[in-house]
Amino acid sequence: MDGSDLSEDSALKATISNTFDVLGWEIELAAARSIYLDSIIGRMIGLLPDERKAEFVESMHTVDLLSQQLTGLSAFTRRMSGEAPDVHAYVHTALEQIPLGALADRMGVALGGVEKDINDGDGAGDLDLF
Amino acid sequence: MLEGRGQKIVVVDNDRTVLELLQIRLEVAGYHAHIVRTGAQALDLLKHLHPAAMILDLRLADTDSFDLLQTIRARHPDQHFPILATGRGLVADDLRRALSAGAQNCLIKPYSGTDAVERVGRLIQACHFPGAHAIELTKPRAVA
Secondary structure (H helix, E strand, O other), rough: OOOOOOOOOOOOOOEEHHHHHHHHHHHHHHHHHHHHHHHHHHHHHHHHHHHHHHHHHHHHHHHHHHHHHHHHHHHHHHHHHOOOOOOEEEEEHHHOOOOOOHHHHHHHHHOOOOOOOOOOOHHHOOOOOO | OOOOOOOOOEEOOOOOHHHHHHHHHHHHHEEEEEEOOOOHHHHHHHHOOOOOOEEEEOOOOOHHHHHHHHHHHHHHHOOOOEEEEEEOOOHHHHHHHHHHHHOOOOEOOOHHHHHHHHHHHHHHHHHHHHHHHOOOEEEEOOOO
């Protein structure tokens, strides 16, 4: 499906470069969340008796690998953002594939969609996002 | 050992993804992040907060970030916290304007969370040890 069956207003288009850019930020955020999880596991291990630490060390290594994987993918995507041709693509149907509403909404706004007033709701004041 | 030691960092950016990313990365590094999305919110926050550093997007939707930089420096002449200016598609003139308006350093988007946190750490260190300070412009992408 492309944008031909939607009105001009609802068919969200973005450049390939911007799409890579937005994707890169989201992967970078996923990496940050993974690093945060890694730090939590590290702190938990520090509280455990020595005989139980080994159970969690493997989990920490797995999360560390995940962080590295996401960081690498983010770097790749950032670089691709700079290399991508200046052409547009419809992104609304791809966004509809994302079941996590907050993520789809955030990406839609970053890709050129309309956002509600940023002074409303969680956009106001000193934010606390996690 | 955490490098931030609870130092307060103000982050001003429209983009929620960037804000959350920086909040997590700064907190994991031991800083305390205060994140806002508009220039007005930043000015309001600075009325009662003395940060160790600020990360400011130069492409804010609600205000001219260069004016905001000058306003912050004019309203808080006794505070010498470093400001890291960021932004997508910045050109050389943007960097010059940011530095002359009160920023200490510029980081062009897209950047990695690691780069941003390391840069903030170096800026804070340079603020405490001025002899080590050096203006540095990083250009991950070509600047027109």
